[in-house]
Amino acid sequence: MKVYNTGDIRNIALVGNAGSGKTTLAENFALEGGKIQRKGTIDSKSTLSDYRPVEHVQEGSVFSSILNSEWNGVKINILDAPGALDFIGGAVSSIAIADTTLLVLNAQNGIEVGAEIHWRLAEKLNKPVVIIANHLDHDKTNFEKTIDLAKEQLASSVTIVQYPVNQGPEYNSMIDLITMKMYKWSADGSKQEVLDIPDSEKEKTDELRMILIEAAAENDEALMEKFFENDTLTEDEMREGILKGILGRGMFPVLCTSAKNNMGTKRLMDFIKNALPSPAAMPGMKTKDGKEIKPDASGTKSLFVFKTGVEEHLGEVNYFKVVSGEIAESDDLVIVSNKNKERISQIFAVNGKNRESLPKIVAGDIGATVKLKYTKNEDTLTEKGNEDCIESIKYPNPKIRKAIRALSESDEEKLGEYLHRLHDEDPTYILEYSKELKQLILHGQGEHHLNTLKWHLDNTFKIPTEFLAPKIPYRETITKAAQSDFRHKKQSGGAGQFGEVHMIIEPHEEGKPKPTTYKLNGKEYTVTVRDEDVIELKWGGKLVFYNCIIGGVIDKNYMPAIIKGLMEKMENGPLTGSYARDIRVSVYDGKMHDVDSNEISFKIAGSKAFSAAFKQAGPRILEPIYNLEVMVPSDSMGDVMSDLQGRRAIIQGMSSAKGFEIINAKVPLAEVSKYATALSSISGGRATFELEFDEYAPVPGDIQNELIKAYEEEQGDED
Ligand SMILES: Nc1nc2c(ncn2[C@@H]2O[C@H](COP(=O)(O)OP(=O)(O)O)[C@@H](O)[C@H]2O)c(=O)[nH]1
Ligand SMILES: [Mg+2]
Incomplete structure (x- = not known):
């Protein structure tokens, strides 16, 4: 396949609510660009995207699919995202990697939830957005209302560039306010006529074109002045204003399609070529240190893996965007994070599961490779010596958690392995083995998200599993001071054991001065701190230990054993077995035995004294x-x-x-x-x-x- 220059690439993300027509539109792009000879359909489960078994079962996209097409010498990379919010991960990565977001609306339904949420993602990532009014061929289609709602709910600068002439079941023509032509299609969309605007539409067209010109002028001061002077802009000035408006998110143009009938695709592809930015016009990818790397084809070789999938007969496929330089077959690269070497054995341009080989691929383009040994999702691969590591894509936090377990114990290990693999494919699944809860906890975006994962385990990997209620990681602490002592003594037969520990425990708070005196149960205690040990607990909070021993009644060498005893209880709190936190302990007295004292004795004495004190110290969960x-x-x-x-x-x-x-x-x-x-x-x-x-x-x-x-x-x- 041909190699494209950075300036001849357009990376677009197709997002919007489930059912809005993204996958159908992607299929149209592939057809018009000659990537396929016949169009697949959702109904016959034959589209380039949505090719995975799980997507046939669910009848909708679960993962993003990567496609590409060509239009008048320009390569269009298409990231077809899932619309369902449970699979938002695919939309997040698609928007983050693509240069422009195409937000597809079902013009029967106004602004659906998915559209609203994807809109906000694009806003957060500061990406240009083009709005596609799709489904123009239904009884209930209402283009005007949909656009009014978009202006109200998304942005007032949503601006009509195309409008349908006869929306509804007879839909077959649209007017374009840039070219000032009417486009008319045969029933299956295969033939397109470009016609003059009929008289009956002239008034409306002129009015909408004025609105478009004014909106275009608003994106540049010089254009604005010209507009005030002449009350209009020339064709070139208008195009310039639109380009600037799209790029700076000052204008969100609306284009029209009926994806099922392939109406509007060709003109949309023209628009993508002419009015949307190439990677060269966009800010470069950012490194973890906030440095921007321009997509310069003559720069250092660097690629970022934004998606990983396991494909039938192929194994793991890594999808990447070239950050800078040119990546060629047989290049030897290094993974920035762990310095492992990788050889790029093959480079592909993909259309769903179809692949075409490429000898090389340049900055800004999107491709795929296989057979990498050490590469993980979100790795940066580059030339030896280059430390620039591209920042990870920020996915939304999980929204639901469940514990999962293999029905057969012998599957446990495999379960862990497959769950890790599924996380690589969809980073919004988060897997956590909680040692404290003794549960494998899965975090995801919603019920349906976790059920889909279970579907994979049951059907793809054939591991029967069950979900369990996840436990809560409680903690224990105390609310007041308490005193306790314990003598551990075993002096019958064999080697003896002896250790005696007196302690006062109380809540730890940052900045609290060191202890001096206590009044507990009518008795006064004075302590003098010799040594302080601050232990940062793995599960949060602290244990602060004070050695306040006077006159060497407990040897300093036994302190670590006492701390060990305390830690045993801190790890297995006296109330519910949860971790304890934020406690300080002053060991102020005790006793040793010349022969029988040893570490184990002091560990036991420390642990028992602590347990007893804990229970009197106003313990709280x-x-x-x-x-x-x-x-x-x-x-x-x-x-x-x-x-x-x-x-x-x-x-x-x-x-x-x-x-x-x-x-x-x-x-x-x-x-x-x-x-x-x-x-x-x-x-x-x-x-x-x-x-x-x-x-x-x-x-x-x-x-x-x-x-x-x-x-x-x-x-x-x-x-
Ligand atoms: N009538 C009509 N149906 C459409 C149109 N676009 C998509 N569809 C149908 O809507 C359904 C969902 O389309 P799909 O492309 O999977 O939507 P996605 O979830 O956004 O990817 C499928 O049955 C399509 O055939 C359209 O413009 N008109
Ligand atoms: Mg889809």
């Missing part, structure tokens, strides 16, 4: 609290608020955005494990949320009692 941000359409605000009240949420603030209310709250993790499902049913799928861990806070007393009881019963069962 802490639970993880998350910051929750919910974006709610104004009309379901009341229902969302009352639902939150039932989840022990503390509302932190509220604000409004375009048609949305934003609620910020703090909620316990225990109350939001199924929030994705609940919120979706309350808001008809229109509300979205983000969750982020904030802090640990005490659980209410009644819940603490229930948890302790449940733990005791569980322990009882085990005995």
Whole structure:
């Protein structure tokens, strides 16, 4: 296949709600560019994208698919994203990697949730957006209303470039305000006529063209002046203004298609070639240190792997964008993160599962390769000595968690391996083996997302699994000071054991001065700190240990053994077996025996004294609290608020955005494990949320009692 220069490449992401027609549109691009001879259809499960078995079962895209086509010498790389929000990962990477986002709307339905959310992703990544009004051939199609809603909900600078002449079942013509022509198609879209604008449309066309010209002028001061002077712009000036507007997100042009009938594709491809930026016109990719790498074909060889998939008969396929330089077959590159060497044995341009070989590929282009040994998703491969590592794509935080288990114990190892593989294919699945909970926890974007993963395990990998309720990683701490001592003594027969430890424990708080005196149960204790040991706990919080021994009653060498004893209890808290945190311990007295004292004795004495003190020190169970941000359409605000009240949420603030209310709250993790499902049913799928861990806070007393009881019963069962 031909090698294209950076300036002759257009990278576009197709996004929008599920069912809006992205995959069908991608198929049209491939057909018009001669990549396929016959168009596949969604109904016959024969499209280039959506080729994977899971997508046939689900009847929709699950992963993004990469396609390419050619139009008048320009290569168009198409990243066809899934529309369903559970598979948002594919949309995030597509928008991040492509230079322009094509937001496809189903003009029967206005702005659907998926469109709204993908719009916000493009906004966050500062990407130019072109709006495609699709599905123009239905009874219920309402182009005008859809565009009004887009102006209201997305941006006021949504600007009509094409409009349908006869939307509805008879749809076959559209007028383009740049070329000032009418495009008319045969019923199957195969024949296109370019006609003069009929008289009946002239008035409307002139009016809309003036709006377009004014919108184009707004993107440049010089153009604006010309517009004020002449009340119009020349054809060239208008095109210049549109280019600038698209690039700077000052204008969001609207184009028209009926993807099923392949109407509008050719003119859309013209527009992609003429009005959308090549990678050279866009900011380069950013490194982890914030450096921008321009897509310079003569620069250092560098590529970024943005997607990994396992394909039948091929094994792992790595999809990449060339960051800079030219990558040629047989190039030897190095992975920046771990310095492993990789040879690029083959380079492909792909159309779903179809591949064409390329001898080389230049900066800004998108390709695929196979047989890499060490490369992982999101790796940067470059020339030896170059340290520029491209920053990872930022995916939304997980929204749901479940524990998963193989039904047969002998599958456990394979399960872990396949789950890692699925994470590489879809980074929004996060896998965590929690040692503390003794559960394999899966995090995902929603119920459907996790069920799809299970489908893979059951059907692709043939490992039967089950989901379990995920446990909550509780913590334990104390609220007041308490004293305790313990003598461990074993002096009958054989080698003896002897250790005695006296301690005071109390809550640790940052900045609290070192202990001096305590009054506990009517008794006064004075301590003098000799040594301080601050232990940062792996699970958060601290254990602060003070050696306050006077007169050498416990040898300094036994302190590590006492700390070991404490740590055993910190790892397996006395209330519920959860990790304990934020405690300080002053060991101020004790006793040794000349012969029988040893490390094990002091470890046991330390551990027992600590346990006893812990129980008298106002122990509390802490639970993880998350910051929750919910974006709610104004009309379901009341229902969302009352639902939150039932989840022990503390509302932190509220604000409004375009048609949305934003609620910020703090909620316990225990109350939001199924929030994705609940919120979706309350808001008809229109509300979205983000969750982020904030802090640990005490659980209410009644819940603490229930948890302790449940733990005791569980322990009882085990005995
Ligand atoms: N009538 C009509 N059907 C369309 C149009 N575009 C797509 N479809 C159909 O809508 C369904 C969803 O299309 P698909 O391309 O999978 O949408 P995606 O989820 O956005 O990728 C399929 O049955 C398509 O045949 C259109 O413009 N008109
Ligand atoms: Mg699709």
